[in-house]
Amino acid sequence: MSETRFGQNLDKSTQEEGEIFAPRFNAEGLITAVAVDADTKRVLMVAHMNAEALAKTLETGEAHYWSRSRNELWHKGATSGQIQRVEEMRVDCDQDAIEMRVRVSGDGNCCHTGRRSCFYRRVSMDQNGEARLTKTDMAFTG
């Protein structure tokens, strides 16, 4: 396990305005993390971190997540080369979500489908009021 420890059980004012990092993990021990391209600001992926993944990310400067499907610590890019170097990490007001501005190594992709971003489909209502998906022009390149 990691050496990094986090604050806990802050009052609301300290949680929102203070300098203590006290991430609020959910009942499964996870916090939501949004990775954004440091240059384009495009949202790349949304994933989850447990305390160890968050600590490893801070200690190494490379994004680590908790894989819920594999039930294991996931050093993003360790096998694919798509390492996410964290330029800046932020936390939200109530400290239950993380934003990371990252630069991606290797082929620059982030999604396991071979795209830069996992968000390659628009959701919209068709003429029958049904929600449908449409791939964006930049599905593979943007």
Place this chain on the structure above:
Amino acid sequence: MSETRFGQNLDKSTQEEGEIFAPRFNAEGLITAVAVDADTKRVLMVAHMNAEALAKTLETGEAHYWSRSRNELWHKGATSGQIQRVEEMRVDCDQDAIEMRVRVSGDGNCCHTGRRSCFYRRVSMDQNGEARLTKTDMAFTG
């Protein structure tokens, strides 16, 4: 309740590459939603939607969430005027996260602390290896 219905139980290929919107709600019936400023691309907030909030968002074009603290449908801005007009909604590869590009009405703020974005603090390691928070220069204006 809303009229909008969503797909369910798709095979992996249809889930990832198809045109059917089949959002995967978690055990609590919620899906993660990231709101991004349509102009600056800045991440504004991360919140959750249940099926009704997601349907209302699609039907009205205004962001609705599920408030976990108040345990109720939350039409963002209904009281504050900070309505989030959705310019584009996207879903990720495995359909368990939503991205929305929004324009905010009223004073243009998003966070209940009076800031544009909820992500107004950087997380970094200090010289003792402790994770600390630092407010950004743009804490209230950016």
